[in-house]
Amino acid sequence: MRAHAPGSVTGLFAPAVEEGGTAGGASFATEDGVVVEVTPAAETAVTVEGEPAPFEPVERVLDALDVTAAADVRPEVPLGNGFGASGAATLAAALAADAEFDLGRDREALLDAAYEAEVAAGTGESDVIIQDRGGLLWNTGEGVRRSELGVGIEYATAGGIATTEMLSDEAFLETASRTGFEQLARFDEEPTLRSLAERSRAFLRETDIATPFVEREIERVETEGGAAGMALFGETVFAVDVDGVLPERTTVSNEGARLLPDGTE
Secondary structure, rough: OOEEEEEEEEEEEEOOOOOOOOOOOEEEEEEEEEEEEEOOOOOEEEEEOOEEEOOOHHHHHHHHHOOOOEEEEEOOOOOOOOHHHHHHHHHHHHHHHHHHHHOOOOOOHHHHHHHHHHHHHOOOOHHHHHHHHOOOEEEOOOOOEEEOOEEEEEEEEEEEEEOOOHHHHHHHHHHHHHHHHHHHHHHHHHHOOOHHHHHHHHHHHHHOOOHHHHHHHHHHHHOOOOEEOOOOOEEEEEEEEOOOOOEEEEEOOOOOOOEOOOOOO
16 A cells, blocks of 8 residues: 655744744645555665665654555655655555554544654654645644645755754754744745745745755746745755756645546656
8 A cells, every 4th residue: 555645835934932932933744745556565774766765754653653664755855854754754655554453543544644754753742743744834823824836846955964963952943042033933824835934034044054055946936026035954955936946846735635546746
């Protein structure tokens, strides 16, 4: 059985800096994501495009569902570059395993299993929530809101960013929380992808986390009249209202993760 989960891009990030505090953010799902095929096997194994590869959250979710299976992960977006590919693979694996083994779990239980596997593996948290629902989601600290958009985006990526040190830096987290909530309040007034890109750009200026590659690509987009931000956290720029400025293209997906009928992608 095969399943597809969209990618996800986070443009704004407002961490909770106090225990029990409220976090916020704004993200959107992308049509390009990850396809996972799950089949029964003598022992659990994960491959990426047919080649053996360690993929802890996928292994964890299969174990949590108490199945022994082979899972082949086929990414449509770069792995580790800010597109939530790990979460997409984990959620798609959960849906495919449930169908393949006729487990009868409801959607919420499968989402919970994927979420817990991601958290335990240290590979993500909110990505699977976005990938479950699709569209544009944001939270200013007062609950998640969602809208649907039919918007194309362009993007360019130079790789991933190691976030462990960043997310353990109290000074950065305090700045990110203050700036993130400030920009979310402005974004909330006009929840469009262009507004998110502009607010993301302002977040980068305040936190000073943009790499030279990110700065260069954003400037190229702005010169052509578009708006661009950074996928948090990857060395990846996403842009709207441009045509052919950045090398890759996808669209916002308003559809969440789903099973794939035989013979389709």
